[in-house]
Amino acid sequence: MSPDREAGFEAVDADILRELMNIAFGKAGADLADVLDMFVVLNVPDVQVIPAARLHDHIGAEIRSQPGISVVEQDFWGDFQGNAFLILPAVAGKNLLALLAPEEGTPATGSTDPYAAMDSLEGDTLMEMGNIIIGACVGKLAELLGTVVSYSPPSVSVDDDLGRAIRADLFEPGYSAVVLQTVFSFGNRDVKGFVFLVSSRESVQWLKAALHRFMAQYE
Amino acid sequence: MTNRSILVVDDSAISRKILRSCLPRDREFVVVEAGDGASGLERFREHGPDITFLDLTMPGMSGLDCLAEMMALRPTAIVLVVTADVQARSIARALESGAMEVLPKPPTREAIGGALARAEGRLGARGVA
Numbered sequence: 589m590s591p592d593r594e595a596g597f598e599a600v601d602a603d604i605l606r607e608l609m610n611i612a613f614g615k616a617g618a619d620l621a622d623v624l625d626m627f628v629v630l631n632v633p634d635v636q637v638i639p640a641a642r643l644h645d646h647i648g649a650e651i652r653s654q655p656g657i658s659v660v661e662q663d664f665w666g667d668f669q670g671n672a673f674l675i676l677p678a679v680a681g682k683n684l685l686a687l688l689a690p691e692e693g694t695p696a697t698g699s700t701d702p703y704a705a706m707d708s709l710e711g712d713t714l715m716e717m718g719n720i721i722i723g724a725c726v727g728k729l730a731e732l733l734g735t736v737v738s739y740s741p742p743s744v745s746v747d748d749d750l751g752r753a754i755r756a757d758l759f760e761p762g763y764s765a766v767v768l769q770t771v772f773s774f775g776n777r778d779v780k781g782f783v784f785l786v787s788s789r790e791s792v793q794w795l796k797a798a799l800h801r802f803m804a805q806y807e
Numbered sequence: 808m809t810n811r812s813i814l815v816v817d818d819s820a821i822s823r824k825i826l827r828s829c830l831p832r833d834r835e836f837v838v839v840e841a842g843d844g845a846s847g848l849e850r851f852r853e854h855g856p857d858i859t860f861l862d863l864t865m866p867g868m869s870g871l872d873c874l875a876e877m878m879a880l881r882p883t884a885i886v887l888v889v890t891a892d893v894q895a896r897s898i899a900r901a902l903e904s905g906a907m908e909v910l911p912k913p914p915t916r917e918a919i920g921g922a923l924a925r926a927e928g929r930l931g932a933r934g935v936a
Contacts, residue, residue, distance in 0.1 A: 607821040610864070611912045614891030621894045628894065732913065803821075806828040 596764065596792055597637040604799040606635040608732050609725065609768055616724035620772070623720065624687060629773035640763035640786050643754075647675070647767065647782050655679075659753040660718025660744045664726050666737035668795050670787030671758060672726055674718040678746050680779050681710045684717055687774055715742045725768070725783055733798040754786075764792045811927070812837040814856035816847030816873065817889070818865040822912065826860055826889060829919035844868030848876050855881070857935070858926050861906070863890040863897060871904055878905035883933070885926045889914055 597605075621628040638646055656678030663671050719742045730737045747753040766785040771778055787795070813836050817823050823840050830836055839854050841847035845868045851859060859877065863870035870888065877884050888906040890897070898909045907926060910918050 603819070603821050607819045607825075607913075610819070610822075611891040614864075614893050614912065618893045618895075621896065627896050803825075806825045 596789065597796060601796050601799055602635060602637060604803055605637070605766065605795075608729055608799070608802070609635050611732065612725040612728035613768075613770065615728045616721045617772070619720045619724050620717070620774075623716070624774060626687070626775045634769045636767050637792065638765055638767060639761070640765040641759050641761060643759060643765050643767070643784065643786075646765075647769075647784075656746055656748045657753065658714050658744065658746050660714055660722070660742050661754075662718065662722045662742045663740040664722075664737040666730065667735040668730060668733070668737060668787070668798070669791050670785050671755075672722040672783065672785050673754065674721055674781060674783050675753075676714070676779060676781040680781065681714045681746075683777060683779065684774075685710050685713045687777065711744050714744045718742050718744065721783060726785065733795075733802055735798070758786045762789055763787065764789060766792075766795075810835045810837055811857045811923075812839070812854060814839050814841065814847065814850055814854060814859040816841045816844065816850075816859065816865075816870070817862040818843055819862075822862065822889075825913055826919065829914050829916045831916075831920050831923065844870060844873035847873055851877050851884075852880065857885065857930060858923065859884065859886045861886050861888050863888060863892050863901060871900060874901065874904045874906060885929060887922050887926065 617628045636646070658676045658678050658681050660674040660676075661671060663669075722742070723739065726737055726739075745753055763786055766787070768783045769780075770783065771780045773779075811834075813830070815823050815826050815838060817826070817840075820842070823842075827838060830838070839850050839856065841850045844865050847859075847861065848868070850856075861870050861874060861877075865873075870890065874886055874888070877886060882905075884905070886906050888901045888909045889912060890901070890909065891912040893911050901909050907929070908922050910922060
């Protein structure tokens with residue numbers, strides 16, 4: 589059984605979600621382009637819905653190739669609710685800071701030590717980026733599906749293990765994860781990352797029904 | 808009224824379905840689809856559509872590259888870009904490259920109907936029945 593089906597999603601559900609997430613990423617890119625005052629290239633995100641217990645294996649290979657990860661987390665609630673995460677290589681924060689505030693003296697190529705002091709400015713940069721990406725993705729998705737969501741303030745952390753960076757109960761059976769793999773290119777810099785939304789089965793079923801309501805208007 | 812020939816180039820089957828459903832229902836169109844930029848260009852060469860709807864963000868040949876090739880082949884081509892990439896710079900690039908209009912995704916029947924009417928107005932002004 590495919591991971592999508594295992595999480596209660598059929599291929600057609602995933603196709604609709606992929607299209608809506610593309611639209612949502614377009615909004616995120618436009619918001620980031622405004623903040624950074626530069627052209628942002630959006631790679632087409634790969635979208636899958638999987639049991640949350642499989643998150644580790646699913647994105648572990650990508651994450652393990654990085655010496656550290658930065659995690660921005662934001663909870664959201666409403667008809668569709670859950671926990672949203674933006675996962676980036678830990679050095680991404682330093683690279684983004686170099687883009688946003690070059691006068692701070694951050695090396696243009698980023699630090700070689702991912703654990704080297706994530707100062708408050710770098711943390712703020714990551715939080716702002718996470719806030720924009722998560723807000724645009726979840727907010728635009730909610731808007732397209734005719735509902736609204738509320739958010740907690742974002743939090744940011746650096747770790748080398750996904751399991752420690754995310755609350756253990758979110759990996760338990762009964763939770764599903766909408767996983768988006770994406771690459772944002774800022775000017776000539778690529779930042780590859782993941783966005784994933786962990787939600788209860790009930791919330792994912794709401795999402796599935798809402799996706800079909802969305803498509804019904806085009807029948 | 809003439810049945811217009813329309814080419815829809817988008818890598819998402821869902822997006823192509825949405826766009827087709829937004830075409831005016833009181834008319835008939837000859838619609839050809841393509842799932843990427845390269846095959847879109849091929850269909851453009853083969854069919855010479857009256858109006859092309861083109862996505863920008865596609866794997867392989869980008870929509871902007873595809874648009875440039877189409878305009879080089881037929882400088883009077885009418886291409887309506889339908890995209891999720893709503894950055895001001897992307898919209899400006901598409902218009903500079905020859906797109907007649909840029910419509911944000913998801914399209915609506917009103918937006919597509921209006922854009923089609925303007926496109927047909929342009930065709931009519933050129934004497935294309």
